[in-house]
Amino acid sequence: MSGQADTYVELKHINKNFKNFVAGDDITFAVEKGKLVGLLGPSGSGKTTILRILAGLEPADSGEIFIAGREVSHVPASRRGIGFVFQNYAxxxxxxxxxxxxxxxxxxxxxxxxxxxxxxxxxxxxxxxxxxxxxxxxxxxxxxxxxxxxxxxxxxPQLLLLDEPFAAIDAKVRKELRLWLRELISRVGITSIFVTHDQEEAVEMADEIIIINRGKIEQIGTPAEVYENPRTPFVQDFLS
Ligand SMILES: Nc1ncnc2c1ncn2[C@@H]1O[C@H](COP(=O)(O)OP(=O)(O)O)[C@@H](O)[C@H]1O
Ligand SMILES: [Mg+2]
Known part of the structure; x- marks a missing residue:
């Protein structure tokens, strides 16, 4: 058991290297039950890798993953109770x-x-x-x-993971779909994590945003918190 009572997903000190490339550097965060969380960062920052590790599609080098209080680091993908909408999962x-x-x-x-x-x-x-x-x-x-x-x-599923779900959709429809999806997720009440490189998308949809840069978490907060109080030069720059 780990975290607070309403924590549904927890990653603790996840590290992941591809050859000499650091894709995940001490990734630690928790998601409360029923929340919609956005993983935001530039292309190549490690967002998809985090989602794949959480889903069990990619092994981490070290660290632990908990879902509903259960350590799932060695549970196969099909037994983690996760639904996916991946960008290239046609x-x-x-x-x-x-x-x-x-x-x-x-x-x-x-x-x-x-x-x-x-x-x-x-x-x-x-x-x-x-x-x-x-x-x-x-x-x-x-x-x-x-x-x-x-x-x-x-x-x-008890957890929904979405990797750039609107990437292939044109701008006007994308905007409608975001609001539609946000509404749908809150109606179903499912804990959800989505990946995006689009600041506007993250702000519009997420209860909480996790900003990633070069495999590292720069800041975690509500959209208002990260905009009003960027904690690092990267966040400041990325959100402006
Ligand atoms: N299977 C892999 N083998 C080698 N490098 C990889 C592999 N998957 C991802 N990477 C590298 O890890 C980094 C992070 O990738 P990714 O998680 O896809 O970033 P993002 O989703 O933020 O664009 C990238 O530089 C990518 O080239
Ligand atoms: Mg990606």
Whole structure:
């Protein structure tokens, strides 16, 4: 056990090197249950690496990870109760929307009728009811991302990780989707961590922002705190 009662995720002294490159340098932070936290930093600063280590897709060199008070450092990705929406984690092109969302449920051997009910519920949740039979290429970028969210939420994970989920979407739709996603996450009540290099996106969406530079945490705080009180020259510069 570790942290405070309402801590849901905790990383402690995570280090990660690729050859001689430091991608994670003593990364320590905690996320409260139900919060939406943004990992913000420039390209190459180590954001994706942190998410992959948390998800169990990449081993850390050292350090510990706790989810719901349980040490999961050696628990496989599939058993960490995590849903993903990754930038390059595309939909299955040759499956329709229904089958894309149903995928994880089938893997978990849900009964046919339960799958149908759950997919219908998710379609309604993400506002896509009626588009079950469409294929990904028959959807807009924004609709595709909604399917990706529905698929990630299907098996009721306790933690949602999103890696630059709006990167491939044009600016106008991106803005709408951000607000939509923020609202959806608070409605579902799922603890979530998203990665972005976009300050505006982080400020608009996150309850709390973690600013990363060269594999190191520069500052953690609410959007107002980090803007009003940048603690390092990097943060000052990056947010201006
Ligand atoms: N599998 C890997 N092998 C070698 N270097 C890697 C690997 N994955 C990431 N890196 C390096 O680690 C650094 C951080 O990468 P990443 O976590 O993807 O940053 P970000 O998501 O912030 O853009 C980058 O310099 C990248 O080139
Ligand atoms: Mg990345």
């Amino acid at each position: 939909l299955f092109r040759y499956r329709n929307v229904f089958d894309n969302i149903a995928f994880g449920l089938k893997v978990n051997h849900w009964k046919k009728q339960d799958i149908r009910d759950r997919v219908n519920e998710l379609m309604e949740l993400v506002g896509l009811t009626g588009l079950e039979d469409r294929y990904p290429k028959q959807l807009s970028g924004g609709q595709r991302q909604r399917v990706a969210f529905a698929r990630a939420l299907a098996v009721e």
